Amino acid sequence: MSDLVSMASYPEPSPTTSVVRLRTTQRLFSTIEGVFHEEVFFLILSVFIGIFSGLAVVCFRLAIDWMHLALLGPLPETHSWRLFAVPSLAGLVVAVLVLHVFPGIRGSGVNQTKAALYIFNGYIPFRTAVGKFICAAIAIGSGQSLGPEDPSLQIGASIASALGRQLEISREKLRLMAPVGAAAGLAAAFNAPISAVLFVIEEVIGRWSAGILGSVVLSAVSSVVIVRWFLGSEPLFRIPVTTFKRPTELIAYAVLGIVGGLASVAFAKSIGYLRPRLKGLPRWTQYFQPAFAGLLLGLIAFLGAPQIMGAGYDAMDQAMHGQYAWKVLAILAVLKIVATTFSFVSGTPGGMFAPTLFIGAMLGGAVGDIERMFFPHLTGSTGTYVLVGMGVLFAGFLRVPMTSVFMVLEVSGNYEIVVPVIVANTFSYLVSRSLQSVPIFDLLTRQDGLILPSLEEEREEAILRVEDAMLPVPAIILNSEDSVDANARRIESSNDPAFLVRMRSSGWSTITREQLQRLAHEGKGEVTLASVLPSQTVPSLYPDLSLDSALRYVNNYALIPVVNRANLLKLEGVISSESVFQKYGTRSKQD
């Protein structure tokens, strides 16, 4: 204040040109600052996250390709010594890197992103991105049976997290940075933005809101644009003609869904069983676990099934075009389950998205071919069953039913198979859920000692609603236009401690027996009840609202009216704090 007084005491000096320029710049900056409030800034930042993630994923894919060419050559031949030597030697290198340089890169990128969201305030070390990039490129390039999508997802999440920390954005937004980056990474890896957005919403964030959705979509789309710019817009597979003619054929797809569900359970259980056991072995064995996995899958490849190496997109493409007989398809599906299980549980960095698609593709082709052997009138081609099979495993193993449907649609670009995909995926999901209660991502998290919210469990959780705690419409409803005495006489016959008061128009208020009797004793018996009640009315609730939303009111009001959404004057019942807590108590006993 003293400074202001002193400044006012003296005439203002005439500004020089440089000062005027500085002030103009400052005004411009403050105007621009005003435009970029946090929500808008976060959306723009999402685009940059997408761009950086896209660039990183492009480099990651080149690194994998380069590794593959350098280690296995352009034309891997069956019975070549490279097939079993390279994955095992690369496994040794990866083990050393994981144990000594990048210890944080073991495990699923999805879970690490979820952990960042729910536990670590959006923090994912940038070292994780570097480690995942290097180790996953070596592992996948050397033929380990893992895919590049999960590492891409984590690279995107790490970049986003690092960017958010660097820019010192709010903690609330920083938490969301990782999922936004994850969507960008996954979209770039799959070249499928819709599936990536859905996956992140369905599996990582678990809720829909305009702010999150906008950011996730922007990052996913911008990363896909970057990938397509550099690597072209060729789809992952050349999609054959797929047809769905007769509704009765849905039975065949349902059978595929059931078989896929069983395979998903077998795959998930084998990982769930072996992973903690291998992790529990002495530390020195961890140097050799990836090498052992490499040796095993190298041996499988050496003996005649090199298709199981790496992500396996080429083999999926060939399966889609009927290149394999059903026996080969079935064997490849089983071998891929074995190879991926060992590659993953050994701690080798890499994802399970591509192997899941591979197993589903092979299984779908095999089941389709067998079904057509017995029922030659089935019109679905092998390619159709392969595509549906991919979605089936995605739904059953990863337990993301919505993403699985859109994944197949986006990859195939064919809307005609949507019905078979939905039917098969639903069966697969139901079979998997009934035989394996904990989804694979939650299982892995729990094995790592983290308790992250299970989004599937949250989805399935029974929600308590207002109607569950609702009491019947009270026998006595007071009228605000009647006098205090008249209302006091009405409650004489009742033992209720509190009463609902109908206010003029559609409002409601409450009054306790004591309050009403006190007003009568104070000599206010002749005045209307409305004149002595507080002007603020009691909020009305609706029967379908979650009971959680009623909690914020029940301590402030003795009774809360529950009204009909279509007719606000129609009282459906009331709730009180006792009825609400009683309902929660009942539920907790049930749980």
Added chain:
Amino acid sequence: MSWRLPKLVPRSAPVILLVLTLAAATGFAAVGHLVARYNANQQSRGRKLYAQGVADTSAGRYDEAIAAFRAALTCEPTNSQYQLSLARALRDSNDPRRLDEAESYLVALWQRSPQDAAVNLALARVAAHRGSIEDATRYYHNAMYGVWNSDPDSNRSKARIELIQFLLKKGATANAEAELMALSTSLPPDPATHLKAARLFAEAQDYSGALAQYREVLHLDPSNSAALVGAGEAAYNAGNYAVAQHYLQEALNRNPQDANARQLLATTELIVRTNPFRSHLSDVERNRRIVSAFSQAEKRLTECAQQTGVDLNASAASASSPLVGLQSRWTATKPELDRLRSPAETDLPDTIMDVVFQIEQETASVCGQPQALDLALFLISQKREAAIQ
């Protein structure tokens, strides 16, 4: 690994966005450079693998060729030439399961450039492998009217010839003949192409068309022995024995070792010598030939009856063999021979020769292919109209 920029600039939104934009542009340029170098290496590797695939294809090692083309495509996934070559190798590998994959590559290429003749031709061949006349015809036509990179006329004719061969193989003779008609008007002046066309005409049993094409070959290359034999054969099959005799004689003069031409010429000469319907014959000569043919028919009938154990003297009403009826007819017709000299009996030669032809045709179906004079009479019976001409 800490990752934190020093706070050199104020953390205001415009500055941050400016820095991010610069960082993105730098990253874009760096990755662009990296991708360009990577692509260059991949293209070089792809070319080598493609060359290997082409060599394997030429040597008929389709499995190796397919592997090489696949590897080349992993280097350059969008290269149309690699895709086309892989599709061709898949198609030609004689594995029906690979046709789907070949087709999917080709359909993708076709969607990109539907006017590409090479792609249409490859698709036509896939359709031909599948035996689909409709699809094959459509794609062959697309190829004929599509854009060829080199020598369009010759390639178009070859595509049509291939279509005709496919149609003939599938028994769609009418479609093949329509294509042959179109082909004959658009052939380039190339003896080999005309020769191929002539053979297709012959295969479609259009012997006049075949003869015309052989003549075209001989016009372009008068010393073409294959065309001489072909022309003779076409004329022979068309019943144009005098022309056949000319070409076959010429062919034998050029290549006396040609047994097929020699045998055809012998039969042709026999036909020419014995054909009573040949123009410009005197009545005496014609009657002599009719009598000789009538006598030969009786011999053939008797031999055939002996061969099959049929009693020609059995009652015609009770006998089941048609040979008995023919014997009766022959016996009934024999007295007519004496009236041949009468100028009033204009229909008599035809009546007598009808008996002869019936005997030759019936005995051919009962006792097998005739020989020598019987063969000549049998052929005359088949090509009577042409023989008269």
